[in-house]
Amino acid sequence: MTMMGMSRASLAELEERFNGIAGSADLTELADGLFAVVSLLDREHRLRRTFTDLSATAERKAATVRTLLSGRVSEAVLETVVAAVGAKWSRAGDLPDALERFGVIAALAQAEAQGQLDDVEDELFRFGRVVDGNPNLRRALADAAAPVEARLALVDQLLSGKTAPATLQLVRQLVAHPRGRSLDRGLEEFGRLAALQRRRLVAVVRTAVPLTDGQKQRLTAWLRASYGHDVHLNVDLDPQVLGGFSVRVGDEIIDTTVAGRLEEVRRRLAG
Template sequence: MGSATREALANAVSALAELGAKADLATAEDLFAAGRVVADSAQLRAVVSDPSADPQGKAELVKRVFAQLSPGAVSLLSTIAAQRWSRQRDVLAAIEELGIRSIAMSAPAGTDIEGELFTFGGAVISSADLELALRSKLADPTEKAALVDRLLAGKASPQTSAIIRQIVLQSRGRSIREALREAARIVADQSGHSIATVTSAHALPAAQLEQLRAALSAKYGVRLKINEIVDAAVIGGVRVQVGDDVIDGSIARRISDLRLQLVG
């Protein structure tokens, strides 16, 4: 992420914080829809991301184009347009991120968006047919969104469904797994914590998971939530991922390292 984009995104997130309770699921849906319009219009995308264009002029243009959307969404879109971005695609990522953060901010207490995203990701991983259906470039995005709605009906919150529907409607070149991980990271960050993914051959006892969570929280200096994956392929031990950091203490990794040493 370029320095211009980092500053621009920080300003956009601050604008979202100022909206407070005015930012809700409807705001997010409007942002997602606007992002798809910007993505489909090379001219609009070029103007909004042009660092040499007048910031106020870009903001006013966005207000006119998206005047039919909710005031909160229009305000956030105009803030995004007024910033300087490193790349055009950063604008699309920012619009989506503000939508996801709006959802995380306004979700009813007890709504486990991260957990539901993680569960859906597990379903995708375990079904090659489902993953193919959702990632296919030949399939109509609206048909993929309809598939998501059928799969999640009665099983996930409206908040989670909206995020996953956005991901399949606007992949931006990402795999479904990558997009789900990024969405979960944004939700966690908005909620004030991070995610640690723990992979083991067998489900770990709750007490052991809590000890691991506490140790990792102390190591990284942040509140962590544990997502657990059971994968017999690791054989034994655990593999832990926090952001880009991977701590691989699995037996499978040790065997792989030993093989490399023997070959060498």
């Protein structure tokens, strides 16, 4: 999905916010919830236009989202959609495109947390080759006249228990909601997002006070040099840190906080 102008800038800003929202969310539930909202916006064109109306305030659109979705989706899904409708989009269709992208990223982040991201990328590619080489299967999965439940049952038969859960989740999304794409193209698109996810690490920084832009740049450069990958910073303000900061990259924690040093002293004394 290629975005231009306002939409490209909005997408970049929203990815920063989404990373913070997703940090404490059930990622599988987040992905499913966002896919459901995308389906709603694809069906309800008037609602989509309402949410991308440049003359309406972000507060007004957020209130509409909360009225419509509160109690029906998780808080993480709700906050993601509120953030998205508050942004400016060049085209009405860019809003559901962005939300689908975040849903895919959530599914891929779950796979990454389970050590399965490489598997997902490979499985999406291989399934695309299987579909490409089997015209009957391609027609069966793309047959808009067939009930969605029947097409999803075929996907489950082919992939359930044989692939990573995220692979099955993403393929089901493409088959149930092709959104004008061929299955081949959708698989390629999701595969590219998997490759992008694999090349970037996420570092969660806990600090008592906001980091300056200069501090963020220096920390990012140091982490990139240390890990050999591009690194995205998620900064979590936590008054209990007391001083210093801690950084979590995957399962590794670098702790320079006063609270962390005190806890280490306590552990040594207890031992």
